[in-house]
Amino acid sequence: MNVLPLAKRVQIINLLVEGNSLRGTSRIAEVSINTVTKVLVTVGRACQIFHDQKIRNIKSERVQCDEIWSFVYSKEKNTAEEDRGTGVGDVWTWVGIDADTKLVISWYVGNRSAEDAYIFMKDVKRRLRNRVQLTTDGYKAYLNAVPDAFGSRIDYAQLIKLYDDNGRYKGAERRTILGKPDKKKITTAHVERQNLTMRMHMRRFARKTNAFSKKVENHCYAQAIHFVYYNFVRIHKTLRVTPAMQAGIVKEPMELIDLAQLIE
Known part of the structure; x- marks a missing residue:
């Protein structure tokens, strides 16, 4: 069985996390689209596990x-009736970030429903150490999702943005829902x-893109790679370290080769 060289795997990951589409990556790396997809899936799965294990007790x-x-x-x-409920159509990614x-x-990744809001907030809660x-x-x-979780x-x-009758932004209202949040923050x-x-x-999120995801699973794998890359590999321009280093999770940045080796 042919085994993709580590250097080629690193090149593919590098192209993917810098916003290239699968076919664009295939052309630049001079490999088949199936090879790129296989790297996306295997590394994406490994990154999902890695994120779940490392981002805890924050x-x-x-x-x-x-x-x-x-x-x-x-x-x-534009989704056919028979395809609804199969992961085809609009999807929403819920993201929680430490502001500091x-x-x-x-x-x-899910819908924009009350149930998905609760699932997301419950996951945010279980990864935090303190109030x-x-x-x-x-x-x-x-x-409902926040107090339930x-x-x-x-x-x-909540920061509620206000718009005029023409859709132009005119300010925001800061509304306290629970506890005693600092209004300045x-x-x-x-x-x-x-x-x-x-x-x-991630080209999949660009507006009016033609590099959209064809499978919801691959959509999730692409995000898993992105978030591990963002948290552990990419040096934040303002912080001058990775977010994971700033949070005290690791002492030095990971490299792309480390992402490529997660599957091993």
């Missing part, structure tokens, strides 16, 4: 959460910046 002060839209195979309005260390604590100040946007599903052990606020700026990072590093 000490944090401020956490911000948001959702970002994408689609698998086709947009919801920029560490992505939790991410979850935190949590900020989300004004999406109503959070109003955290109980009363949370200082929770009620913001979703850091998690919204993470949304931009996702769009830059």
